[in-house]
Amino acid sequence: MTPSARIQAAIDLLDAIIASARDGGPAADTLIARYFKERRYAGSRDRRAVRDHVYDAIRRVAERPETGREAMIGLALEWPEVAALFDGSAHAPLPIEPGEVGAAAGVVPSWLQPLLAAPVEQAALLGRAPVDLRVNRLKAVPADVAPLLPDAAPIVGLADGLRLPEGSPIEQHAAWKDGRVEVQDAGSQWISAACGAQPGMTVVDLCAGAGGKTLALAAAMRGQGTLIAADTIRSRLARLEPRAERAGATFIETLLMDQSHEARGLAALNGRADVVLVDAPCSGTGTWRRNPEARWRLTPARLARLVAEQARILDFAAPLLAPGGVLLYATCALTDREGRDQVEAFLTRHAGWAAEPIDLPVGRPHGAGLLLTPGHDGSDGFYFARLKRGA
Numbered sequence: 001m002t003p004s005a006r007i008q009a010a011i012d013l014l015d016a017i018i019a020s021a022r023d024g025g026p027a028a029d030t031l032i033a034r035y036f037k038e039r040r041y042a043g044s045r046d047r048r049a050v051r052d053h054v055y056d057a058i059r060r061v062a063e064r065p066e067t068g069r070e071a072m073i074g075l076a077l078e079w080p081e082v083a084a085l086f087d088g089s090a091h092a093p094l095p096i097e098p099g100e101v102g103a104a105a106g107v108v109p110s111w112l113q114p115l116l117a118a119p120v121e122q123a124a125l126l127g128r129a130p131v132d133l134r135v136n137r138l139k140a141v142p143a144d145v146a147p148l149l150p151d152a153a154p155i156v157g158l159a160d161g162l163r164l165p166e167g168s169p170i171e172q173h174a175a176w177k178d179g180r181v182e183v184q185d186a187g188s189q190w191i192s193a194a195c196g197a198q199p200g201m202t203v204v205d206l207c208a209g210a211g212g213k214t215l216a217l218a219a220a221m222r223g224q225g226t227l228i229a230a231d232t233i234r235s236r237l238a239r240l241e242p243r244a245e246r247a248g249a250t251f252i253e254t255l256l257m258d259q260s261h262e263a264r265g266l267a268a269l270n271g272r273a274d275v276v277l278v279d280a281p282c283s284g285t286g287t288w289r290r291n292p293e294a295r296w297r298l299t300p301a302r303l304a305r306l307v308a309e310q311a312r313i314l315d316f317a318a319p320l321l322a323p324g325g326v327l328l329y330a331t332c333a334l335t336d337r338e339g340r341d342q343v344e345a346f347l348t349r350h351a352g353w354a355a356e357p358i359d360l361p362v363g364r365p366h367g368a369g370l371l372l373t374p375g376h377d378g379s380d381g382f383y384f385a386r387l388k389r390g391a
């Protein structure tokens with residue numbers, strides 16, 4: 001592909017990503033993978049260059065643009081070397097017309113700005129994420145793994161955490177292949193640690209997805225006790241199985257629940273859990289470093305639906321706790337409606353519950369919980385709170 005043809009390919013892909021964000025379709029990464037599967041003539045350098053153009057354009061624009069060309073022209077108006085590639089040659093974009101406007105630059109969509117928690121450093125929300133690892137205590141100890149990864153640095157507050165530079169190809173390393181390390185953002189590791197899961201406990205990961213945090217809980221429990229990974233989406237839970245196998249966490253039980261009838265599937269656990277983790281479905285505003293096009297998907301109506309669903313999940317989670325048990329509520333969202341206000345509303349609805357302080361050397365107290373941000377903590381953004389059921 002010529003450099004100009006790569007720009008046109010990025011424009012075509014951006015058109016597909018914009019439509020998908022509007023209509024609730026697949027993520028940008030999936031669309032990029034599909035695009036190149038159908039275009040075998042593109043070599044690895046072409047793929048990398050097109051992908052970089054696409055993500056540079058997405059990162060630059062807060063509000064969903066109308067077209068891929070508008071997004072790319074926005075980039076071109078700032079980068080002359082990109083503008084020069086709008087040259088009208090074969091497979092290239094047509095030259096930029098005088099007065100043709102590009103998408104405006106921005107970090108946070110304007111409707112969302114007032115809803116973000118006040119301490120959030122908005123400019124840092126689109127930084128580059130490092131590769132954070134968790135040494136899997138079911139298979140290894142940090143002292144054995146760290147020397148195998150000379151570029152790795154420790155992470156504050158995480159005895160099992162290691163940080164590699166952005167883009168490190170850890171999935172080709174033997175320590176990843178045989179399950180001695182897991183890739184897991186530091187924020188997710190701090191949240192898993194804040195659950196306080198111990199060997200022998202009964203622990204429920206109620207929104208387990210593909211089990212990133214379930215595996216951290218399994219390691220904290222040293223493989224002993226009852227650990228249930230529940231979710232309403234079968235394909236997500238199915239992805240946990242091979243991961244658990246690789247991690248040597250074979251004691252995990254999975255529970256597929258019926259959306260809207262979750263309490264029925266959970267009835268046998270009522271009053272029995274020592275820890276319930278609710279890692280709720282959310283706006284994902286804390287993960288824009290990895291999914292910058294998530295900004296183009298979120299709407300006020302979708303946010304309202306998420307807030308209602310989080311409250312409903314918290315309400316069917318609460319009865320599972322034994323007296324003195326801990327409900328750890330977490331979201332990778334930085335809006336107060338999903339974090340601080342959601343927790344406050346839970347405490348108002350549920351008598352006999354109280355928020356506990358979280359003993360971690362990171363984050364900032366915000367309402368009854370803790371706020372983690374890329375700007376302050378170098379992790380993805382999260383809000384989480386430890387809610388204790390009275391004895």
Ligand SMILES: C[S@@+](CC[C@H](N)C(=O)[O-])C[C@H]1O[C@@H](n2cnc3c(N)ncnc32)[C@H](O)[C@@H]1O
Pocket residue numbers: 188206207208209210211212213214230231232233236257259260262279280281282313
């Ligand atoms: C933020 S993701 C969880 C990520 C996961 N805990 C991890 O660390 O990899 C939220 C999960 O909640 C699940 N979910 C959505 N609605 C749910 C419900 N009503 N009950 C339980 N899980 C639900 C979604 O399928 C999704 O897997």
